[in-house]
Structures are given as C-alpha cells and as structure tokens.
Amino acid sequence: DTEVTQTPKHLVMGMTNKKSLKCEQHMGHRAMYWYKQKAKKPPELMFVYSYEKLSINESVPSRFSPECPNSSLLNLHLHALQPEDSALYLCASSQGMTGRGNQPQHFGDGTRLSIL
Amino acid sequence: DQQVKQNSPSLSVQEGRISILNCDYTNSMFDYFLWYKKYPAEGPTFLISISSIKDKNEDGRFTVFLNKSAKHLSLHIVPSQPGDSAVYFCAASAAGTACKLTFGTGTRLQVTL
Numbered sequence: 001d002t003e004v005t006q007t008p009k010h011l012v013m014g015m016t017n018k019k020s021l022k023c024e025q026h027m028g029h030r031a032m033y034w035y036k037q038k039a040k041k042p043p044e045l046m047f048v049y050s051y052e053k054l055s056i057n058e059s060v061p062s063r064f065s066p067e068c069p070n071s072s073l074l075n076l077h078l079h080a081l082q083p084e085d086s087a088l089y090l091c092a093s094s095q096g097m098t099g100r101g102n103q104p105q106h107f108g109d110g111t112r113l114s115i116l
Numbered sequence: 117d118q119q120v121k122q123n124s125p126s127l128s129v130q131e132g133r134i135s136i137l138n139c140d141y142t143n144s145m146f147d148y149f150l151w152y153k154k155y156p157a158e159g160p161t162f163l164i165s166i167s168s169i170k171d172k173n174e175d176g177r178f179t180v181f182l183n184k185s186a187k188h189l190s191l192h193i194v195p196s197q198p199g200d201s202a203v204y205f206c207a208a209s210a211a212g213t214a215c216k217l218t219f220g221t222g223t224r225l226q227v228t229l
Contacts, residue, residue, distance in 0.1 A: 004159070042120075042220060043217075045216050056216065058216075090159050090160070104150055105162070105217060106162055107161070109157070109159045110159050
C-alpha cells in the first residue's frame with residue numbers, strides 16, 4: 001500500500017473538459033511533486049511544491065495548473081488538454097527537498113489519463 | 117540528452133541467484149542516487165539510495181554500489197526472489213537543483229523459478 005494516495009485512478013476526458021487530479025499524503029512531508037510518465041519512458045518532473053509554495057515549474061504548458069491547498073494536498077487542474085497529454089500522472093512527496101540528505105521521494109500509484 | 121542511462125532493457129535471473137542492475141550517468145553534478153522498483157499499475161516504490169560521499173549502501177537483500185570516477189552505479193539483489201520481478205529505475209539528483217530527479221529508462225527484471 002502506498003502512503004501517497006491519488007484519485008482518480010483512471011480519467012477519460014475530452015479536449016474541452018475541465019478536470020482535476022488529486023494527491024494526498026499524511027506523512028508530514030513538506031515537498032510534493034507532479035510527474036508525467038508516457039508509455040515505456042521514465043517519469044518526467046512537472047512541478048515541485050515546497051512548504052506549499054511552487055518552487056519548480058519545468059516549463060509545463062498552462063493547460064496544467066497545480067494547486068497546493070495545504071501541506072497534505074496537491075491538485076493538478078486540467079483544461080483544454082491535447083491527445084498527446086495522455087499519460088500516467090504521478091504524485092510524489094518527500095520529507096524535504098531531495099538532494100539535501102537522504103530524503104527520497106515516495107510515489108503514489110498515479111492517475112492514468114486519456115484525452116479523447 | 118539522456119543523462120541517466122540503463123543500457124539493459126531487460127534481465128532474466130534464476131531464483132536464488134544474484135541480480136545486478138546497472139546504471140550510468142553523464143552529469144558530474146549528480147550527488148544523490150536512488151533505485152525504484154515499479155510493478156504494473158503501481159507507482160514507483162523507493163528501494164535504496166546512496167549519496168556521493170559513499171561508495172556502498174546496503175539494506176537487506178539490496179546493495180547499491182557507486183563508482184564516481186566511472187559515473188556508474190549498480191544495484192545488487194541477493195538472493196533474487198520471484199516477487200522481485202518488476203521494472204527497476206535508477207534516478208539521480210544534483211545539489212543546487214534541490215529536488216529534480218532524473219530517471220533512467222528502466223530495466224525489466226524477471227526472476228524465474
């Protein structure tokens with residue numbers, strides 16, 4: 001069982017729809033992340049939140065809009081997505097910023113998103 | 117530009133034997149390395165990590181070795197078990213980039229009976 005919970009597990013939406021992906025962790029972690037993973041490819045970082053503030057945006061198109069309502073929750077709002085945005089979207093959290101001491105990122109099981 | 121490479125897309129090992137998964141990197145700024153295991157329909161599960169001040173870290177059946185001069189790390193699993201069958205990703209981060217993990221392309225390990 002993962003301690004990072006993502007909902008929904010699957011999402012099918014049209015290009016004009018607005019939907020949100022949700023991520024929750026109760027490990028007291030202060031850094032949270034969104035990744036995108038295409039088939040047979042490694043995960044690619046999209047956004048990083050540290051202490052509920054956006055600290056990294058990896059040049060992600062504005063049709064993806066992250067939100068961190070509190071230290072346990074991370075949302076990804078989706079609007080006007082394209083078929084090429086179909087992928088597995090993974091959320092992760094870590095105690096602090098990975099790279100400063102042994103603070104690995106722990107992943108949820110992802111939301112598999114399909115854009116029609 | 118693939119900064120973290122796993123050149124073996126797949127590996128088959130008999131149960132009880134040692135599994136050795138390899139990873140090479142090109143960015144000399146990387147100073148923290150991790151291994152993740154991924155089952156189908158699940159997210160990556162953290163296995164073990166190592167910082168650049170060490171050359172070996174061990175946790176149960178899993179040992180990670182780091183050779184900084186060769187920019188190479190490896191994950192040893194011994195003894196291998198059927199439940200270890202999964203895709204294994206190595207990942208790296210660099211001081212100053214704080215938290216950006218760069219993943220390798222993965223190696224599918226199959227442990228046979």
